[in-house]
Amino acid sequence: MKPGDCTPNEHTIHRRRFLQGMGTAGMASLVTSWAGLFSSPAFAEQMKKQQKRCIMLWLCGAPSQFETWDPKPGRPSSGPFGSIPTKIPGVHFSSLMPKCASIADKLCVVRSMKTTQPEHFLAITLLQQGNPQRAGFTRPTLGSVVGHALGQVDTRLPNFILLDPIPGGNEFQSFKAGNWAGWLGAEYGPVRLGGDYTQLAAGNDGLTPADREEREGLRKFFAKKYENDRKSTAARSQNAAFERVRGLMACADLFDLEKLPVGDRLRYGPGSFGLNTLQARHLVENGCPFVMVANGMSWDNHVFQHEIHQMLVPEMDRIVHQLITDLEERGMLDNTLVVAMGEFGRTPWMNAARGRDHYPNAWSLMMAGGGLKRGVVVGETDEDGVDVVSKPHSEQNLFATIFTALGLDPYAEYDLPGMPTFHRVEDRAPAISEILA
Amino acid sequence: MKLEKQKEYKVPTAIHGLTATADGGKLYAACLDGQVLEVDAESGKTEEFEGRHGSFASGCVLLPDGKTLITSGYDGMILWHDTATRKCWRRVKAHSFWSWKMALSPDGRYIASVSGQYLAGGLKYEPLPSPEPCVRVFDTASGEVLRDYHHLPPVLSVAFSPDSRHVAAGNMMGGMRVWNLDTPGQDPVADFTSPDFTSWGTTKSHHYCGGIYDLVFSPDGGTLVACGMGPMVDPMAGNGKMTWQRWDWKASPAKQMDKIKDSDQGSGLMESVAFAPGGAHFVMAGRQAQGTWNAAVFDAVQGGLTCSLDTKCRVTKALFTGTEGTIWLAGAQGQPNRENGKWRDYGRLLRCRFEA
Numbered sequence: 106m107k108p109g110d111c112t113p114n115e116h117t118i119h120r121r122r123f124l125q126g127m128g129t130a131g132m133a134s135l136v137t138s139w140a141g142l143f144s145s146p147a148f149a150e151q152m153k154k155q156q157k158r159c160i161m162l163w164l165c166g167a168p169s170q171f172e173t174w175d176p177k178p179g180r181p182s183s184g185p186f187g188s189i190p191t192k193i194p195g196v197h198f199s200s201l202m203p204k205c206a207s208i209a210d211k212l213c214v215v216r217s218m219k220t221t222q223p224e225h226f227l228a229i230t231l232l233q234q235g236n237p238q239r240a241g242f243t244r245p246t247l248g249s250v251v252g253h254a255l256g257q258v259d260t261r262l263p264n265f266i267l268l269d270p271i272p273g274g275n276e277f278q279s280f281k282a283g284n285w286a287g288w289l290g291a292e293y294g295p296v297r298l299g300g301d302y303t304q305l306a307a308g309n310d311g312l313t314p315a316d317r318e319e320r321e322g323l324r325k326f327f328a329k330k331y332e333n334d335r336k337s338t339a340a341r342s343q344n345a346a347f348e349r350v351r352g353l354m355a356c357a358d359l360f361d362l363e364k365l366p367v368g369d370r371l372r373y374g375p376g377s378f379g380l381n382t383l384q385a386r387h388l389v390e391n392g393c394p395f396v397m398v399a400n401g402m403s404w405d406n407h408v409f410q411h412e413i414h415q416m417l418v419p420e421m422d423r424i425v426h427q428l429i430t431d432l433e434e435r436g437m438l439d440n441t442l443v444v445a446m447g448e449f450g451r452t453p454w455m456n457a458a459r460g461r462d463h464y465p466n467a468w469s470l471m472m473a474g475g476g477l478k479r480g481v482v483v484g485e486t487d488e489d490g491v492d493v494v495s496k497p498h499s500e501q502n503l504f505a506t507i508f509t510a511l512g513l514d515p516y517a518e519y520d521l522p523g524m525p526t527f528h529r530v531e532d533r534a535p536a537i538s539e540i541l542a
Numbered sequence: 543m544k545l546e547k548q549k550e551y552k553v554p555t556a557i558h559g560l561t562a563t564a565d566g567g568k569l570y571a572a573c574l575d576g577q578v579l580e581v582d583a584e585s586g587k588t589e590e591f592e593g594r595h596g597s598f599a600s601g602c603v604l605l606p607d608g609k610t611l612i613t614s615g616y617d618g619m620i621l622w623h624d625t626a627t628r629k630c631w632r633r634v635k636a637h638s639f640w641s642w643k644m645a646l647s648p649d650g651r652y653i654a655s656v657s658g659q660y661l662a663g664g665l666k667y668e669p670l671p672s673p674e675p676c677v678r679v680f681d682t683a684s685g686e687v688l689r690d691y692h693h694l695p696p697v698l699s700v701a702f703s704p705d706s707r708h709v710a711a712g713n714m715m716g717g718m719r720v721w722n723l724d725t726p727g728q729d730p731v732a733d734f735t736s737p738d739f740t741s742w743g744t745t746k747s748h749h750y751c752g753g754i755y756d757l758v759f760s761p762d763g764g765t766l767v768a769c770g771m772g773p774m775v776d777p778m779a780g781n782g783k784m785t786w787q788r789w790d791w792k793a794s795p796a797k798q799m800d801k802i803k804d805s806d807q808g809s810g811l812m813e814s815v816a817f818a819p820g821g822a823h824f825v826m827a828g829r830q831a832q833g834t835w836n837a838a839v840f841d842a843v844q845g846g847l848t849c850s851l852d853t854k855c856r857v858t859k860a861l862f863t864g865t866e867g868t869i870w871l872a873g874a875q876g877q878p879n880r881e882n883g884k885w886r887d888y889g890r891l892l893r894c895r896f897e898a
Contacts, residue, residue, distance in 0.1 A: 116747070166747075166778070179573070180554070181877070181880075182880075183883040185574075185597040185598045185616040185640070186597070187596070187597070270748065271745070271746070271747070271748055374665070375662060375663060375664050376662035376664075376665065376667055377665055377666075377748065379662075380665070395674075400747075400748075401745075401746050401747045401748060402746040402747060402778070403743070403746065403747030403748070403749060405746065405747075405778050406778065407778055407780065408751075408777075408778060408779070408780030408811070409751050409752075409777075409780075411622075412660070412696075412751065413747075413749070413751060415639075415640075415659055415660060416659070416660040416661060416662065416749060417749075419660050419661060420661075452878070453880065454876070454877035454878065454879055455556075455876065455877045456876040456877070457829060457855065457856045457874065457875055457876040458780045458811070458829055458831070458856070459856070460780070465592075467728070489880055489885075491879075491880050535671055
């Protein structure tokens with residue numbers, strides 16, 4: 106598999122999608138040319154609905170499993186919050202999550218994550234790349250792999266979008282474009298948006314559209330010539346970035362929250378995490394295969410653990426509930442994988458600063474939607490949540506699950522001339538079969 | 543002047559609330575596991591009360607007759623206990639969220655409990671106003687609610703004036719309000735904010751944290767001393783400056799009279815402030831992030847630090863008892879890891895001696 110290529114399985118999927126789309130388009134209108142086919146609104150709409158996509162709610166800093174998916178009421182590790190029953194008989198969530206409890210029959214919870222990195226940057230890298238690092242080689246992150254494999258060619262909408270209202274607020278600041286996309290190339294890195302980003306459509310150069318197009322053609326010619334003459338990776342990256350920004354400007358309306366219904370904004374908001382999640386729903390609805398929503402690094406509660414989780418968890422509860430419910434109502438849940446996770450869990454014991462510290466030994470995450478069963482809880486921790494008592498699951502198991510759910514071969518081999526052999530998931534680590542549909 | 547540790551007792555979990563009998567012979571502790579403990583001041587021997595809270599026990603006061611102990615908890619409940627039998631004889635649902643703290647009026651007639659959940663109320667995570675009053679005043683005899691007051695949640699601290707006629711409460715945003723208990727209605731007689739007790743993260747996280755963790759009226763009732771932690775760029779760091787401020791709450795507008803001197807400050811959250819009998823000094827204590835002390839005695843007139851102590855553990859409550867010069871400091875060390883299936887005790891109770 107070369108960068109830009111995809112596996113035979115993905116070809117099959119795309120062909121099927123294509124044929125399905127053609128049938129629908131044929132019924133709607135007479136298709137007289139390829140161009141006509143692709144510009145058919147009915148076909149485009151069908152393609153959008155059929156496309157696999159993923160929304161990752163990246164809970165950066167790492168939430169506490171005790172205050173979310175794996176409460177231990179009455180135990181010394183429990184903290185001040187109780188637990189509540191869910192739609193799954195015998196399964197309890199934290200009392201801070203009544204809305205998720207009410208849709209637990211649509212969710213998959215993994216309570217048996219066990220990873221190795223207790224430090225943020227290394228753990229984020231591990232949980233974004235899905236495999237241990239190998240010195241000298243930069244593996245692409247999940248969003249880049251999915252965007253590369255499932256993204257549409259020549260789409261104006263980026264294939265990997267990262268929404269983060271605090272761009273300087275987490276370890277992602279240290280990720281440059283190459284870190285995100287690794288050996289796939291910078292064009293597969295995310296387009297990052299955040300903060301009060303509303304000016305995409307503003308053209309203030311005074312040019313007419315025709316003049317602007319002419320100028321752009323000239324720029325493109327010289328930029329490509331420079332890139333080819335010098336075989337410059339930097340120039341390639343810059344050109345890729347430029348193209349993506351141009352694409353982004355052309356679909357600026359998709360990024361304008363003000364254009365979304367007030368009712369939606371009220372249900373997801375008022376915090377920026379919720380509004381960005383609404384934005385993510387809107388973007389995947391319009392064809393973006395991978396959107397990651399982060400919110401700074403607010404879950405890293407070494408101090409004030411319970412005082413801050415009592416605000417963050419109810420917000421997440423509401424956002425996850427809204428997102429899953431919306432996707433289902435719009436007929437998108439079967440094709441949209443939603444993942445809510447951090448880079449590790451929090452300690453069963455509290456430190457002297459009334460906080461919980463980093464804990465990769467036994468933690469939880471939630472997935473739902475495309476490719477997964479519904480209403481499944483996998484794995485178990487001991488009575489205090491100190492260790493996993495069932496089969497532990499690593500980042501490789503997780504990524505094998507995500508790729509499989511998205512219809513991608515988890516063990517596909519990259520074709521990287523002059524480099525060692527790499528796969529999407531190394532060591533043929535198995536997917537978490539209990540949750541795969 | 544000297545502040546030194548004389549004794550240290552261990553209890554199973556952290557202590558959040560502490561009170562003592564008039565003679566200082568017995569202590570009562572509200573603990574994180576919901577337990578209420580009686581502790582013999584001399585031996586450290588503990589006895590458990592029968593009634594316990596369904597979550598962290600957070601407050602603990604003893605009525606002047608010494609017969610009734612009242613505790614509050616993160617289960618939103620207030621419990622009345624008989625100190626002789628150690629049985630709970632009244633349970634009142636005070637709040638739908640935590641009782642962060644509770645205070646007893648000096649005349650023993652009222653308790654006030656403060657609550658409020660921090661929920662996102664705006665794009666920048668401004669707290670959402672609470673649907674229920676965050677400050678509630680109860681009759682200690684009947685258990686009935688006498689007064690309800692609104693304050694922006696979460697409300698972390700509460701205190702009564704020495705004449706038992708006013709109640710003050712401080713919140714996470716540094717907002718302080720004082721109400722006259724004799725006056726019906728919601729309007730506070732003082733309403734002011736200090737920006738020096740709260741943080742809104744400009745890196746890492748966009749939300750507020752910190753706040754006024756304790757309040758106390760000066761013995762003459764004219765000023766209010768608040769304690770907590772100064773602003774942080776990264777609210778997860780826990781390294782804001784150790785802070786107290788003294789306010790003339792009767793002035794209009796309220797006026798800051800004094801504050802901790804720069805040279806006295808370490809960093810860390812200060813959770814308790816209490817005046818010494820006589821009012822010449824007050825103690826502030828909490829957790830040390832950086833510095834040389836986490837409990838210190840200050841001159842009430844000059845404001846300067848007179849003596850200090852590094853207790854090597856977080857302090858949640860400082861309490862002067864009837865025994866002259868005795869300060870009890872309650873709190874916790876970090877909770878130890880579970881070993882061989884057992885959790886070790888991490889709550890701490892320190893008897894300290896203050897010599898003026």
